[in-house]
Amino acid sequence: QSALTQPASVSGSPGQSITISCTGTSSDVGGYGYVSWYQQHPGKAPKLMIYDVTNRPSGVSNRFSGSKSGNTASLTISGLQTEDEADYYCTAYRSSSFYVFGTGTKVTVL
Amino acid sequence: QVQLQESGPGLVKPSQTLSLTCTVSSGSISSGSFYWSWIRQPAGKGLEWIGHISTSGSTTYNPSLKSRLTISADTSKNQFSLRLSSVTAADTAVYYCARVVVPAAIINRGAFDIWGQGTMVPVSS
Numbered sequence: 001q002s003a004l005t006q007p008a009s010v011s012g013s014p015g016q017s018i019t020i021s022c023t024g025t026s027s028d029v030g031g032y033g034y035v036s037w038y039q040q041h042p043g044k045a046p047k048l049m050i051y052d053v054t055n056r057p058s059g060v061s062n063r064f065s066g067s068k069s070g071n072t073a074s075l076t077i078s079g080l081q082t083e084d085e086a087d088y089y090c091t092a093y094r095s096s097s098f099y100v101f102g103t104g105t106k107v108t109v110l
Numbered sequence: 111q112v113q114l115q116e117s118g119p120g121l122v123k124p125s126q127t128l129s130l131t132c133t134v135s136s137g138s139i140s141s142g143s144f145y146w147s148w149i150r151q152p153a154g155k156g157l158e159w160i161g162h163i164s165t166s167g168s169t170t171y172n173p174s175l176k177s178r179l180t181i182s183a184d185t186s187k188n189q190f191s192l193r194l195s196s197v198t199a200a201d202t203a204v205y206y207c208a209r210v211v212v213p214a215a216i217i218n219r220g221a222f223d224i225w226g227q228g229t230m231v232p233v234s235s
Contacts, residue, residue: 003156032218038157045206045228046157051221052213089157093218098172099147099159 022090030071132207
């Protein structure tokens with residue numbers, strides 16, 4: 001089962017904005033449309049950052065925002081901070097009745 | 111605050127069955143708009159959804175694991191479990207249990223909002 005496609009790495013300087021893409025197909029991202037995003041620090045469990053494409057759970061900084069166009073969803077981190085350095089994963093529901101994760105993106109703060 | 115905790119053997123031999131249990135505290139696994147899921151992550155690699163069980167006990171599995179997989183629940187203990195048979199080294203991973211919040215009971219809106227800390231399961235002789 002093929003994963004959603006994310007860039008392997010994205011980097012930025014403190015204070016800058018970065019965007020991570022998540023590309024799927026009309027059977028997942030483009031079809032059902034509901035994408036969520038997770039942050040994972042080394043040795044830790046993932047943490048939900050965005051759900052329903054654009055919504056932030058309580059307690060998640062408003063520096064994190066999500067969007068979607070067609071078969072590609074995006075996570076933008078604005079005002080990049082050192083604690084944002086982590087791996088990020090997207091996920092979506094696929095039409096054959098299961099969830100699929102993205103390949104993961106390592107964010108480096110320069 | 112709902113919390114999840116995985117438990118199980120630290121090592122499984124090839125061809126044997128991997129069994130894990132997730133204990134849920136401060137919340138019932140048999141009520142609410144939730145599913146209860148298993149996810150795994152091989153060392154240095156990405157996340158893979160394994161499957162989930164609903165509050166009514168229905169299950170859905172990743173097609174790539176379906177022939178070897180059973181997810182069940184014990185509501186009296188507020189636990190759900192994973193059994194993966196005929197394991198190989200490729201099944202070595204950190205296994206997480208997670209709650210899937212499903213707004214308006216629409217499964218494709220599901221998001222993994224609460225995770226256990228994960229448990230490493232090596233498959234080795």
